[in-house]
Amino acid sequence: MNLTGATRLNVILGDPIAQVKSPNGVTQAFADRGHDGLLAPVQVGVEDLGAFLAVADRLKNLDGIIVTVPHKFACFKHCRSASERADFLGAVNIMRRRPEGGWHGDMVDGLGFVGAVRAQGYEPEGKRALLVGAGGAGSAIALALVEAGVRELAIHDADHKRRDDLIQRLNALGRATVEAGSPDPTGYDLVANATPAGMRPGDPLPVDAGKLTPDTFVGCVITVPAVSPLIDAARRRGCPTSTGTEMYQALQSAMVDFLLAPQAASPLAASERA
């Protein structure tokens, strides 16, 4: 890249920040699409986020903000407008400056998962899906699966309160039958792991892999190791799979799409806050 003072600035905010990979990929994707832009890592503590965002509002060459842990909920509150899915989740992982002032936010983590599944040639629409994990990533994936048109979605999480709360809110959308699930994948077309189970040696598998059949698609959010124990078990049983790295690649593409979207108006049916 040819970085100059005219290069448009975008930042990724998190604390810690050293683990993020997107500065290189997003900056390269900008160049590939003919945009002179940079994604710079910025480590901001929770206690400093408000002051940072107040300054970010006024930085004249800052176009976009990618948001990671622990700022996704606070940044949602700072957005003047947001996509329907960000409103549903109460969180954003990406913001762009609106031509009319303030920031427009979206939450595309779930699009990354669905994008990775589709990149393998598998279409979630009309399928029965089992999701393990109802936390931040799990909630985003659950919503994306419902938006992608799954017929049924079962959600398993040891925290029954957050599981049932998510189920209730998803059912209120009236787009799919959402219910409580278990680690048993029997009868599901698509199985999604949105828990960290498999990142450390000795972790239990998030689902009972012995019951997987070769017609079940298995997706996982874990990027380290590149092939998680669940993905490895699924492949041994002949299942098609998508990995966390593939999810991340699809997510990065969705992020660049969002940041470079035409700036005539905020897209999607955006909510507007005072």
Added chain:
Amino acid sequence: MNLTGATRLNVILGDPIAQVKSPNGVTQAFADRGHDGLLAPVQVGVEDLGAFLAVADRLKNLDGIIVTVPHKFACFKHCRSASERADFLGAVNIMRRRPEGGWHGDMVDGLGFVGAVRAQGYEPEGKRALLVGAGGAGSAIALALVEAGVRELAIHDADHKRRDDLIQRLNALGRATVEAGSPDPTGYDLVANATPAGMRPGDPLPVDAGKLTPDTFVGCVITVPAVSPLIDAARRRGCPTSTGTEMYQALQSAMVDFLLAPQAASPLAASERA
């Protein structure tokens, strides 16, 4: 470069910012020296500088700040400590985070000029120098010439008050004879232009080039055009020269030296503010 979340952040602050060239060169120089660092452009208005610096104090991955127009004087005031030359000039063009907290500032614009002269094999020590222009760049160059050991320094500026004020303060250092000069270069070994004269077609030359002799070294701060009318005239008369672009290259090297200096303690005889 391989930009990641672990890449250490440095920013160049200015308003406007699109004209600066250093993000690419400094980032490349970091890589050449084995440092995983980035210089990102940030456009901050005068009215927002205080809030920006308050946030910058607390950004955990921000190591250094390069300062350009119009922030050099205000950023000096924000530094906890500064080099003697920055104290003398009341301005900084570069800051690095101190291991003990706060920022250490320096003003290396003048080093760029002297570095470019020396890069041509010319040694200012013991010479008689004429400087045209006593503004921000001129003041920094005047001090750098005195620090480089010129025997005499004559300063010409249409603004007699700022010329005489600078002369008085430089003489108070007791290191060289500093006096008022004129556009006549007769008798000087080294002639320095620190004015914008030559950036626009039809500008008058800053010195009477018809009186230059081939033993006079002529340096200029102008980068656009790459060969300023003064440099062109000097070369036609057989004078050795240094251009604004060569000054900029030396300046960039001095900046990277400063940003990557060992962090055990603030170097130079640093002043410490409350």
